[in-house]
Amino acid sequence: MLVKPSIISGLVRLTSHSPSSSSSVLRRQEFLVRTLCGSPIIRAMSSTSEADAESVLRTVTPSLDLKRHKGQAGKIAVIGGCREYTGAPYFAAISALKIGADLSHVFCTKDAAPVIKSYSPELIVHPVLEESYSISQLSEEDKREVQDKVLGEVGKWMERFDCLVIGPGLGRDPFLLECVSIIMLLAKKSNVPFVIDGDGLFLVTNSIDLVHSYPLAVLTPNVNEYKRLVQKVLNCEVDEQNAEDQLRSLAKQIGGVTILRKGKSDLISNGETVKSVSIYGSPRRCGGQGDILSGGVAVFLSWAQQLKSDPESPSENPAILGCIAASGLLRKAASLAFTKHKRSTLTSDIIECLGESLEDICPAS
Numbered sequence: 001m002l003v004k005p006s007i008i009s010g011l012v013r014l015t016s017h018s019p020s021s022s023s024s025v026l027r028r029q030e031f032l033v034r035t036l037c038g039s040p041i042i043r044a045m046s047s048t049s050e051a052d053a054e055s056v057l058r059t060v061t062p063s064l065d066l067k068r069h070k071g072q073a074g075k076i077a078v079i080g081g082c083r084e085y086t087g088a089p090y091f092a093a094i095s096a097l098k099i100g101a102d103l104s105h106v107f108c109t110k111d112a113a114p115v116i117k118s119y120s121p122e123l124i125v126h127p128v129l130e131e132s133y134s135i136s137q138l139s140e141e142d143k144r145e146v147q148d149k150v151l152g153e154v155g156k157w158m159e160r161f162d163c164l165v166i167g168p169g170l171g172r173d174p175f176l177l178e179c180v181s182i183i184m185l186l187a188k189k190s191n192v193p194f195v196i197d198g199d200g201l202f203l204v205t206n207s208i209d210l211v212h213s214y215p216l217a218v219l220t221p222n223v224n225e226y227k228r229l230v231q232k233v234l235n236c237e238v239d240e241q242n243a244e245d246q247l248r249s250l251a252k253q254i255g256g257v258t259i260l261r262k263g264k265s266d267l268i269s270n271g272e273t274v275k276s277v278s279i280y281g282s283p284r285r286c287g288g289q290g291d292i293l294s295g296g297v298a299v300f301l302s303w304a305q306q307l308k309s310d311p312e313s314p315s316e317n318p319a320i321l322g323c324i325a326a327s328g329l330l331r332k333a334a335s336l337a338f339t340k341h342k343r344s345t346l347t348s349d350i351i352e353c354l355g356e357s358l359e360d361i362c363p364a365s
């Protein structure tokens with residue numbers, strides 16, 4: 001018997017939206033859903049497969065080895081942080097360290113730098129980005145000089161980084177975004193992978209060429225950011241009934257970049273495969289959880305890239321592995337934080353649970 005997945009999802013909606021599950025009709029519907037979802041036909045027809053996030057985490061996380069030197073477990077840079085937002089770049093950068101990267105830099109505006117530095121002495125903070133208001137009195141020529149200086153400051157570090165996270169708390173200032181566009185070109189020239197999140201997605205959605213066909217680009221849109229991407233690139237609205245196919249088309253249309261669509265289940269595609277991570281996280285939706293994820297993707301992607309030199313390494317694309325690992329770990333940490341803090345769970349509580357959650361899957365010794 002062939003049953004379309006859309007019929008199944010319709011049935012799931014029917015049962016889950018009903019006020020009571022006590023009637024015999026509903027019980028029959030629930031039985032049908034359970035039976036059909038468990039059938040091999042339906043499993044084979046489903047275009048998405050649930051990733052085994054724990055096994056990916058075990059595969060990509062390097063063992064701690066006394067022979068390794070500082071930097072080998074990852075050097076990450078976050079490009080973000082402006083007058084309004086200082087939390088987002090901090091969350092991304094500190095999460096990278098808490099997961100296991102050796103060094104975490106933040107390139108932010110001059111106003112944001114002292115604030116971010118004061119959150120943590122662990123981060124290396126570069127107050128180099130400029131917003132329009134701070135250069136409004138300058139001539140066009142002087143503005144170009146400022147831009148060159150910004151690019152020089154970031155460029156001299158570029159080849160040392162294993163991955164960039166571009167966008168958490170970046171803001172939308174036009175002068176700043178122009179500089180960040182050129183930083184992306186520099187990263188591509190040096191083959192440095194990057195994760196685009198937050199306002200970085202605002203920039204990329206309006207200039208898709210910045211990431212088009214760059215295989216080392218990962219986009220991590222939330223619900224709003226995804227909607228804007230779909231509208232701009234596919235020229236249509238988000239289609240929840242065909243979410244996996246639409247995500248695959250979107251990634252393909254952007255030349256095979258990897259997209260992690262955040263939501264109740266995280267969906268990941270590079271235009272070919274579609275994977276989901278649905279393990280239970282937390283019902284708290286406090287701001288900043290996406291920032292943890294972007295820092296995590298950067299670290300796990302870097303580790304998965306290192307594995308490529310190993311002949312026994314998994315054949316899966318490192319960007320996909322990085323997304324699966326980061327999503328799985330964030331969800332596990334969010335769940336643990338929620339058991340401890342319930343309604344008062346905050347992003348900082350989840351960050352505190354990253355170590356314990358990873359330890360549970362990949363013990364340090």
Ligand SMILES: NC(=O)C1=CN([C@@H]2O[C@H](COP(=O)(O)OP(=O)(O)OC[C@H]3O[C@@H](n4cnc5c(N)ncnc54)[C@H](OP(=O)(O)O)[C@@H]3O)[C@@H](O)[C@H]2O)[C@@H](O)CC1
Nearest residue numbers: 085086087088168169170171172198199224225287288291
């Ligand atoms: N503690 C912190 O520092 C945190 C900081 N965070 C940082 O916040 C930034 C935005 O991320 P977010 O997640 O609020 O974006 P999202 O859901 O698209 O927007 C919701 C609505 O707001 C609006 N809007 C947004 N930005 C706007 C702007 N600059 N100017 C004008 N409108 C703007 C947007 O409107 P629209 O674009 O649809 O017109 C939408 O309706 C990003 O840098 C993120 O990293 C977060 O990571 C959380 C923790």
Ligand SMILES: Nc1ncnc2c1ncn2[C@@H]1O[C@H](COP(=O)(O)OP(=O)(O)OP(=O)(O)O)[C@@H](O)[C@H]1O
Nearest residue numbers: 222223262263264266281286287288289290291293
């Ligand atoms: N409805 C949901 N149920 C369970 N988990 C969710 C849900 N929505 C998002 N998440 C989880 O929270 C993480 C962050 O997603 P979210 O959509 O909050 O990002 P964001 O809006 O970019 O966050 P930020 O506030 O950092 O900008 C995702 O990895 C996802 O696993």
Ligand SMILES: [Mg+2]
Nearest residue numbers: 198222290291
């Ligand atoms: Mg976000």
